[in-house]
Amino acid sequence: MNATIDPCNCPPWSAWVLDHLQLGLLVLDAGNHIVFANQWLLTHANLAHDAVIGKPLLEVFPQIKGSAFERALAQTIASGYPSLLSQTLHPAPLPIFLPTSQRGKDKLLRQSIRIIPSGRQASALMDQQYTLIQINDVTQPFMRERLLKAQAGRLKGLAEVDVLTALGNRRRLDEVLPQAMHAARKSAQPLSVVMFDVDYFKQFNDLYGHLAGDNCLRQVAQILRDVFRRPQDLVARYGGEEMVAVLPETHGAAALGLTEQVLRRVYALGITHQGSTVADRVTISAGVAVYEPGAELSPENLLKAADQALYRAKSGGRNRVCGPG
Amino acid sequence: MPHSLLIVDDSKVSRMMIKHKVSQLQPDWVVLEAGTGDEAVAMVRDHAPDFVTMDVNMPGINGFEAAAQIRQLLATCKIAMLTANIQESSRAKASDLNVTFIQKPVTESAIRQAVDYFMATA
Amino acid sequence: MNLSELELDALTEVFNVGVGQAAHALSQLANTTVMLSVPQVDVISKLNVSTELINQGADRVCAVRQQFSGVLNTEAVLMFPVQQSLQLVQMMVGDEVPLEQLGEMEQEALAEIGNILLNSVVSGVADVFKLQFEGSLPYVELGPVRDVLCAQGDLTDQVLSLQIDFAIETLQIHGFLLFLLDVESVESLKLTVERFLAAMS
Numbered sequence: 001m002n003a004t005i006d007p008c009n010c011p012p013w014s015a016w017v018l019d020h021l022q023l024g025l026l027v028l029d030a031g032n033h034i035v036f037a038n039q040w041l042l043t044h045a046n047l048a049h050d051a052v053i054g055k056p057l058l059e060v061f062p063q064i065k066g067s068a069f070e071r072a073l074a075q076t077i078a079s080g081y082p083s084l085l086s087q088t089l090h091p092a093p094l095p096i097f098l099p100t101s102q103r104g105k106d107k108l109l110r111q112s113i114r115i116i117p118s119g120r121q122a123s124a125l126m127d128q129q130y131t132l133i134q135i136n137d138v139t140q141p142f143m144r145e146r147l148l149k150a151q152a153g154r155l156k157g158l159a160e161v162d163v164l165t166a167l168g169n170r171r172r173l174d175e176v177l178p179q180a181m182h183a184a185r186k187s188a189q190p191l192s193v194v195m196f197d198v199d200y201f202k203q204f205n206d207l208y209g210h211l212a213g214d215n216c217l218r219q220v221a222q223i224l225r226d227v228f229r230r231p232q233d234l235v236a237r238y239g240g241e242e243m244v245a246v247l248p249e250t251h252g253a254a255a256l257g258l259t260e261q262v263l264r265r266v267y268a269l270g271i272t273h274q275g276s277t278v279a280d281r282v283t284i285s286a287g288v289a290v291y292e293p294g295a296e297l298s299p300e301n302l303l304k305a306a307d308q309a310l311y312r313a314k315s316g317g318r319n320r321v322c323g324p325g
Numbered sequence: 326m327p328h329s330l331l332i333v334d335d336s337k338v339s340r341m342m343i344k345h346k347v348s349q350l351q352p353d354w355v356v357l358e359a360g361t362g363d364e365a366v367a368m369v370r371d372h373a374p375d376f377v378t379m380d381v382n383m384p385g386i387n388g389f390e391a392a393a394q395i396r397q398l399l400a401t402c403k404i405a406m407l408t409a410n411i412q413e414s415s416r417a418k419a420s421d422l423n424v425t426f427i428q429k430p431v432t433e434s435a436i437r438q439a440v441d442y443f444m445a446t447a
Numbered sequence: 448m449n450l451s452e453l454e455l456d457a458l459t460e461v462f463n464v465g466v467g468q469a470a471h472a473l474s475q476l477a478n479t480t481v482m483l484s485v486p487q488v489d490v491i492s493k494l495n496v497s498t499e500l501i502n503q504g505a506d507r508v509c510a511v512r513q514q515f516s517g518v519l520n521t522e523a524v525l526m527f528p529v530q531q532s533l534q535l536v537q538m539m540v541g542d543e544v545p546l547e548q549l550g551e552m553e554q555e556a557l558a559e560i561g562n563i564l565l566n567s568v569v570s571g572v573a574d575v576f577k578l579q580f581e582g583s584l585p586y587v588e589l590g591p592v593r594d595v596l597c598a599q600g601d602l603t604d605q606v607l608s609l610q611i612d613f614a615i616e617t618l619q620i621h622g623f624l625l626f627l628l629d630v631e632s633v634e635s636l637k638l639t640v641e642r643f644l645a646a647m648s
Contacts (some may be wrong), residue, residue, distance in 0.1 A: 431460070
């Protein structure tokens, strides 16, 4: 091993460098007394040079007694191998703060610590064995990472929302439906899926314009959200004017009942629709399909069954719901 | 007359290490070895050792079964069970069988602990 | 690497000393009982390690590496499947902070866990064989199994492999601890084990 600096012949800048390093350094001798503490450390630990040099480490930092830091230090000295104390498992082992001039209140810095023993070769070049403790302030990277993770979480959420209706989008449905079917199997409870379609929506758009069409969809979506409001329910936009409700722990009859409520409330909106041959206002049709745990059914086929029930509702006159079978 | 020790462990190296460390502490002891629980029972029948170190985890009959059989043959023999995992349920077995537990791995202090147990009011 | 069954047996016992100490240290870190199995020691090729990990469903792994040098030189590599690495860190960190990704913070926690295990195992070996080593700080790497294994050398290289089962409360994971040795170090190791066995017989 070649020391990059000859220990017997220190260059004139070494002391200056150590005191301007932007991280904390402590050097302990073979008896665990502090023989060096750099300026960064003294400043951030609010300690005077004379209060520290020559003193036992535990006297200067009594709070480390019984801590993981004390154990890691003992282990390093016993084995001769370096140790790492991660900020994740030990956020702030030493009492090190933002310099008080910058903050009214003492704020502990988040620390990543390395304990490095001098090893046989290096010790032989010096007068004894020393232990270096390097303290990195990782408060900033920690905050950055926390922010990034929160943003990533929000982005994921955004990517699964339909912008117009604020319902879940197709991606969300594709993610949730298999999970809901799996949960249904585990809990041995039926899962109902209802597919909704606004009657004569194309004609509505042609007559009243797309803005009115968008508004209509938003109002329908709101009703769906209001009726299917348990935390485990999912309502998603499936296509242009189609929406799907995924209802765990719900059997067919209950789903039918709730869907009829939706139909009535949409009717009660009273959105004028002169292009409809069913009524003078906007109405919707719906189809219900039920997944019984134990049945051999894929998510695609479950949706298809709901779609087929919807088709029956349409061909049966619209403004109605058709159930399974 | 020097004491005799039977070392029971399916690992040959483990037996070597125990024998080596015991011999450093008690050079005059006679040391016997067995690689399985069944072998151990047979050796107890033939040689009636004073002390036994017994690995708990062995193929065939495990250390507890072997210790139980040895107890039937020789109530006076002192048995130290060597195990990597000292659990509560084993403590119950320990008091039933009148044995002690030594934590593996087999370090010098572990062997010293075993020897002290054997020599206590011996 | 040509180690006899007796020599592998000896290495198992010697490594187990360090594994026992690591279990104790990790239990203190986790504040709950951490159980480590007696390591299964083999000399196998990197390809075998890779196949074994891929068969267990781990196409991506998290590895903690440390260099040890002395009378023999080795790079010690502790590997877990990525998903299990995350579970391990979660177990140590506690439930208050849910983890979804192996970000820098989580990797540093793994570095610490790996550092404790690797230092204990090598320390145990050093004590029993009366050898001296200098060790490096841990370095964490994430990636496909083959990339991590073949940063140097190739899949045909032989390694000294320890397989260790970790049990922490409800979590059970399987780790690979590999020792990569150059030709001289393999010779050194074999001599050391032979000397050790000879001293006892």
